[in-house]
Amino acid sequence: MTRTLYRWLLWLHPPVFRRQFAGEMLWIFDEVSETEGGRLLLFDGLASLARQWLLRSGSWKVAAALILGLMQVSAGGLALDLIRRHSFAHIAVSTPVARMPINLATLIVIAISLVGCIAVAVIGLAQWVHHFSTRRIRVSRRGRLCSNSAR
Amino acid sequence: MTEDFSPFLPLSPAALHILLSLAGEDRHGYGIMQEIARQSEGQYKLGPGTLYDNLQKLMIQGIVEESPHRAVNDDPRRRYYRLTRFGRGVLAAEIARLEGVVREARVHLRSPRRAT
Numbered sequence: 001m002t003r004t005l006y007r008w009l010l011w012l013h014p015p016v017f018r019r020q021f022a023g024e025m026l027w028i029f030d031e032v033s034e035t036e037g038g039r040l041l042l043f044d045g046l047a048s049l050a051r052q053w054l055l056r057s058g059s060w061k062v063a064a065a066l067i068l069g070l071m072q073v074s075a076g077g078l079a080l081d082l083i084r085r086h087s088f089a090h091i092a093v094s095t096p097v098a099r100m101p102i103n104l105a106t107l108i109v110i111a112i113s114l115v116g117c118i119a120v121a122v123i124g125l126a127q128w129v130h131h132f133s134t135r136r137i138r139v140s141r142r143g144r145l146c147s148n149s150a151r
Numbered sequence: 152m153t154e155d156f157s158p159f160l161p162l163s164p165a166a167l168h169i170l171l172s173l174a175g176e177d178r179h180g181y182g183i184m185q186e187i188a189r190q191s192e193g194q195y196k197l198g199p200g201t202l203y204d205n206l207q208k209l210m211i212q213g214i215v216e217e218s219p220h221r222a223v224n225d226d227p228r229r230r231y232y233r234l235t236r237f238g239r240g241v242l243a244a245e246i247a248r249l250e251g252v253v254r255e256a257r258v259h260l261r262s263p264r265r266a267t
Binding site: 026028041049 | 179180181184198199200201203204206207226228229230
């Protein structure tokens with residue numbers, strides 16, 4: 001049962017990693033589970049799965065894009081709601097919502113702040129990704145070059 | 152030509168243990184795990200996920216490579232790994248760095264300053 005689960009976990013890893021190491025990892029599972037049980041290896045497999053998809057395969061960029069997208073949708077929804085409340089404030093004077101009308105200037109400030117925050121977040125993230133990826137490429141290239149020249 | 156190992160230092164604990172285990176001989180993944188447990192007297196245990204994540208990174212960096220070494224009646228799933236010459240240099244540089252840290256720590260621990 002645990003072996004089947006572990007195989008599934010390995011199968012769910014990114015293809016490059018799976019092709020390179022899954023066979024060996026299953027072999028280690030077979031060796032270790034006889035003596036120490038497979039539960040710890042299952043946790044290790046789960047952690048590895050998360051690490052490979054989120055940190056190594058670049059899928060965290062998709063996750064970050066999703067979060068930013070959600071932020072944008074939420075900000076848009078909030079702004080729309082504020083506009084609606086402001087526009088209909090004079091019609092439904094008796095409703096509790098209309099008792100606190102929002103001034104147009106406040107609305108504009110909120111909208112500008114939201115757009116500004118999103119822009120700063122996107123620019124910051126893009127800078128960080130650029131720095132992270134160029135450093136990684138530089139380091140791995142240097143290592144390979146040095147390794148080849150040492151042979 | 153003097154090689155610059157500074158971009159690779161300091162090594163993570165997992166990477167350091169993997170390189171140390173490969174310094175003596177070529178080993179397969181399970182052999183690396185066992186050697187790490189032996190060297191650290193069971194205090195540091197590496198799971199296969201962490202091991203192969205680090206091995207992949209070290210192979211991309213040219214510090215570790217796959218070895219053609221095969222034993223008779225070996226399981227075909229086993230693959231052996233070894234340090235490259237560059238990897239040996241990185242390990243030596245890391246050990247020198249750690250020696251400096253230990254030396255510094257000893258000096259400070261021997262003569263503790265009293266707060267005034």
